[in-house]
Amino acid sequence: MRFARNAAAVGAFAALAVGATTALATTASAAPNVTPQGVCGSAYKTVNSAAVGSLGTVYLTYDSANGKNCVATIRANPGTAKPMAAYVYIPDTGASSDDSGNYTSYAGPVYVYGKGHCVSWGGSINNVSVSVENSNCARLKEHRVTETR
Structure with missing residues (x-):
């Protein structure tokens, strides 16, 4: 026994x-280690970023070989799917790309050709959004807005 x-x-x-x-x-x-280069591609270098409150960060990346910008919104703490978005827009040409949905770790990647142009970009996680207008150009002053809905 x-x-x-x-x-x-x-x-x-x-x-x-x-x-x-x-x-x-x-x-x-x-909780994978998600990076902007992991989302956009290894040739893309981070040229700007904006915090989405404490929930994560939106990254603007650029590949000088092809002249494209890529934007990805990456959560600080991946987990249960939440509403997320990423967008990029070139005001001079009207070119734009966006992605939104319920995601566990990131939204995007979204790509647009932007060599030699100002870039407007942003993203959101849950009820917090950030937008950056006239970014990465010498002739206009960048304008950032963070909102909680």
Whole structure:
């Protein structure tokens, strides 16, 4: 009888250890290390960013080889899907791209050709949005707005 109890205790401990290891592994992999280059592509360099409150950051990146800008909104704490958005707009040409939906870690990437042009861009997470107008150009002053709806 004593052997049966010890075997049962060892079996229960082993099951608990395996379950804890699995739970910890799931938790660690549930929050991937998302970067602007991971979302937009390794050739894209971050040229600007804007905090979306404490919820995350919107990144403006640029690839000098193809003249394209990319924008991605990345959450600080990935998890349950939340409403998110990312957009980029070139006022001089009217070119634009946007993405919105319920996402667990990031919105985007959105791309637009913008070499030699001012860029307007932004994004949102839940009820906090940020927009940056006339960014990354010498002739106009950048204007940032963060709103909570």
